Amino acid sequence: MRNDIQRIAIIGTGNVGYHLSKAFLRAGLEVVQVVAHSERSAERFSRDVPGPVITVAPSLLADADVYILAVNDDRIDEAAEALNINGRLVVHTSGSVPMEVLQGKSSRIGVLYPLQTLLYGHDIDFHEVPVCVEAARSADARALECLAVRISGNVLRVNSEKRRMLHLAAVFASNFTYHMYTIAADILKRSGLDPDLLHPLITETVRKSLKHEPGTAQTGPASRQDLKIIEHHLTLLEDDKLFVEIYRLLTDSIIRHSKDKSDEL
Amino acid sequence: MRNDIQRIAIIGTGNVGYHLSKAFLRAGLEVVQVVAHSERSAERFSRDVPGPVITVAPSLLADADVYILAVNDDRIDEAAEALNINGRLVVHTSGSVPMEVLQGKSSRIGVLYPLQTLLYGHDIDFHEVPVCVEAARSADARALECLAVRISGNVLRVNSEKRRMLHLAAVFASNFTYHMYTIAADILKRSGLDPDLLHPLITETVRKSLKHEPGTAQTGPASRQDLKIIEHHLTLLEDDKLFVEIYRLLTDSIIRHSKDKSDEL
Numbered sequence: 099m100r101n102d103i104q105r106i107a108i109i110g111t112g113n114v115g116y117h118l119s120k121a122f123l124r125a126g127l128e129v130v131q132v133v134a135h136s137e138r139s140a141e142r143f144s145r146d147v148p149g150p151v152i153t154v155a156p157s158l159l160a161d162a163d164v165y166i167l168a169v170n171d172d173r174i175d176e177a178a179e180a181l182n183i184n185g186r187l188v189v190h191t192s193g194s195v196p197m198e199v200l201q202g203k204s205s206r207i208g209v210l211y212p213l214q215t216l217l218y219g220h221d222i223d224f225h226e227v228p229v230c231v232e233a234a235r236s237a238d239a240r241a242l243e244c245l246a247v248r249i250s251g252n253v254l255r256v257n258s259e260k261r262r263m264l265h266l267a268a269v270f271a272s273n274f275t276y277h278m279y280t281i282a283a284d285i286l287k288r289s290g291l292d293p294d295l296l297h298p299l300i301t302e303t304v305r306k307s308l309k310h311e312p313g314t315a316q317t318g319p320a321s322r323q324d325l326k327i328i329e330h331h332l333t334l335l336e337d338d339k340l341f342v343e344i345y346r347l348l349t350d351s352i353i354r355h356s357k358d359k360s361d362e363l
Numbered sequence: 364m365r366n367d368i369q370r371i372a373i374i375g376t377g378n379v380g381y382h383l384s385k386a387f388l389r390a391g392l393e394v395v396q397v398v399a400h401s402e403r404s405a406e407r408f409s410r411d412v413p414g415p416v417i418t419v420a421p422s423l424l425a426d427a428d429v430y431i432l433a434v435n436d437d438r439i440d441e442a443a444e445a446l447n448i449n450g451r452l453v454v455h456t457s458g459s460v461p462m463e464v465l466q467g468k469s470s471r472i473g474v475l476y477p478l479q480t481l482l483y484g485h486d487i488d489f490h491e492v493p494v495c496v497e498a499a500r501s502a503d504a505r506a507l508e509c510l511a512v513r514i515s516g517n518v519l520r521v522n523s524e525k526r527r528m529l530h531l532a533a534v535f536a537s538n539f540t541y542h543m544y545t546i547a548a549d550i551l552k553r554s555g556l557d558p559d560l561l562h563p564l565i566t567e568t569v570r571k572s573l574k575h576e577p578g579t580a581q582t583g584p585a586s587r588q589d590l591k592i593i594e595h596h597l598t599l600l601e602d603d604k605l606f607v608e609i610y611r612l613l614t615d616s617i618i619r620h621s622k623d624k625s626d627e628l
Contacts, residue, residue, distance in 0.1 A: 113582075170587075171589065171591070171592065172589075172591065194584075194592045194595060194596075213560060213561075213563075213564060214563060214564055214567060215564060215567055215568055215571060215582050216582075217571060217580060217582065220571060220574070220580075222567055226563040227563055228560050228563060252560075252563070254560075256556075260554055260555075260556060262595075262599065263550060263551065263553075263554040263556065263599065264551070264554075264556060264560065266550055266596050266599050266600070267546075267547040267548075267550040267551050267556075267561060268547070268561065268564055269583055269584065269585075269596065269610075270543045270544075270546045270547040270550065270610075271543060271544055271547035271561045271564055271565050271568070272564050272565070272567075272568040272582070272583065273581065273582060273583030273584070273585060273586070273617070274543045274609075274613045275540040275543045275544070275565075275568055276568055276571075276572055276580070276581055276582075277581065277585075277613055277616060277617050277620070278535045278536060278539045278540045278543065279535075279536055279540070279572045279577060280577050280578040280581065280620060281532075281535045281616075282532040282533070282535040282536035282577075283532075283577030283578065284577070284578070285528055285531055285532040285535065286528065286529070286532050288528075289525055289528040289529075290525075291521075291525060291528065291529060291532075293577050295478060295493050295517075295519075295529065296478075296532060296533065296536045297573055298478075298479060298491040298492055298493060298517070299478060299479055299480060299533055299536055299537050300536050300537070300540075300569060300572070300573065301491075301569065301573070302479060302480055302487055302537075303480055303536070303537040303540055303541055304565060304566065304569045306480060306482060306485060306541075307541055307544045307565070308562055308565065308566070309485070312544060312545050312547075312548030312549070312558050313545040313548065313549070315482060315485075315541070316538065316541055316542065316545065317378075317480050317481075317482065317537070317538060317541075318480075318534055318537065318538030319459075319534065319538070320534075320538060320542075321538070322435075324436065324437075326436070326437065327436065327459045330459060330527075331459075331531050331534065334527065334528065334531050335531070340612070340615065340616050340619065341616075343612055344539075344612055344613065344616060345534075345535075347605070347608055347609055347612055348539045348542055348609065350605065351542060351546075351605050351606075351609060352538070352542050354605065355542070355545060
């Protein structure tokens with residue numbers, strides 16, 4: 099029996115549905131149907147991703163080798179229920195939700211989680227995206243791996259527990275850093291300065307962090323424990339209590355980290 | 364009277380002294396003397412930056428058009444005092460220290476502040492670095508501008524007050540984001556996962572943030588106000604009180620920011 103995946107159905111036309119469809123089509127795979135949540139999202143999707151048949155949920159589903167639920171975490175259960183196709187491989191794409199949420203929906207369940215910040219319409223090189231696969235049956239895990247390597251050069255098997263830790267780490271590495279940029283831009287705008295001035299600094303900080311062992315290239319007043327500047331910065335921020343708290347807490351954390359590192363030596 | 368700067372003396376062989384010397388030499392400027400703090404740092408510097416005369420402080424200074432104090436913030440005063448060259452242009456390179464700290468050290472004072480994370484030996488494209496200049500006399504400000512454009516394509520006049528805000532914003536955009544990467548790597552290492560898995564995510568987050576208006580491309584559980592995942596993440600972190608506090612505070616701040624933005628609409 100051939101168990102490789104040729105025909106793909108995708109439920110969801112949001113950020114993940116958009117990027118997975120594009121990646122599969124680019125790899126020459128057959129996206130036999132995409133299910134949208136509303137007429138409006140179906141229209142937008144068919145304009146942005148020409149090719150696949152787009153239908154609006156609930157609808158009869160085409161015959162496919164895998165049904166990919168690219169929906170919000172809290173809609174996975176409901177979407178899997180609506181599928182009603184036992185015996186076919188059903189996977190979700192969430193970092194935080196365990197595979198077991200699909201138990202009882204089909205005898206063949208799994209997960210295909212792309213570890214990337216995916217924004218609808220903002221194209222990326224999907225080949226670089228780590229894709230984490232998991233399945234209840236080992237034959238399905240192998241089939242998902244074979245599917246994933248068609249769209250990514252970075253495929254790994256990760257169980258639900260580790261996938262959660264990956265997602266948690268991703269919140270720090272992506273969502274929280276992005277928020278730091280927002281605060282920095284906010285500070286400059288309030289002072290009448292152009293936030294773009296920070297671009298070279300932002301780019302270089304990332305370049306530095308990718309090049310060196312994590313945690314070893316920390317710079318700034320906190321890592322120097324320069325209390326005079328730290329106090330002064332807290333004064334400059336005092337109009338915004340939340341920013342003061344963030345500054346203080348991250349400074350404490352950097353200082354603790356520097357101490358831990360010097361204890362190791 | 365010609366007032367352009369040809370001959371440069373640099374006091375300090377740390378991160379800033381290293382990068383400024385390299386940039387000036389590359390631009391064909393004359394670095395007539397570099398003053399190190401110790402024999403050891405003088406040796407290292409002369410190996411890494413061949414060319415200039417390196418001496419160990421205190422020492423007689425060569426005749427120069429500008430004396431650049433590339434020393435730690437709390438050593439600026441002392442280093443300026445040691446110079447004892449009234450009537451010559453003396454500048455410091457700090458983001459946080461006002462120009463006035465140099466008052467009384469010379470009749471001609473100023474600041475040349477490179478807005479970048481500078482790590483000794485880690486080479487960068489200095490032409491991209493925003494260089495902020497300030498001087499007490501306008502002729503000196505012009506001369507510093509002319510000097511700065513030799514090494515950077517991004518030169519601007521910034522007074523001490525705005526420079527402080529730039530430095531504060533830089534702490535968020537660089538030092539704090541870098542610390543987020545450290546925490547993320549720490550979480551993965553504790554779970555036996557490879558921190559390098561986050562590299563594509565980190566790169567893409569920056570690409571996204573440089574492309575879109577600050578604050579408009581926030582993703583993640585906080586921006587979706589997905590309380591279920593947020594609570595779950597806090598449980599996963601519970602062994603580390605400081606990480607829990609950071610997660611909670613940044614989540615609150617992202618939620619507040621999302622609300623502020625929707626109020627604007």
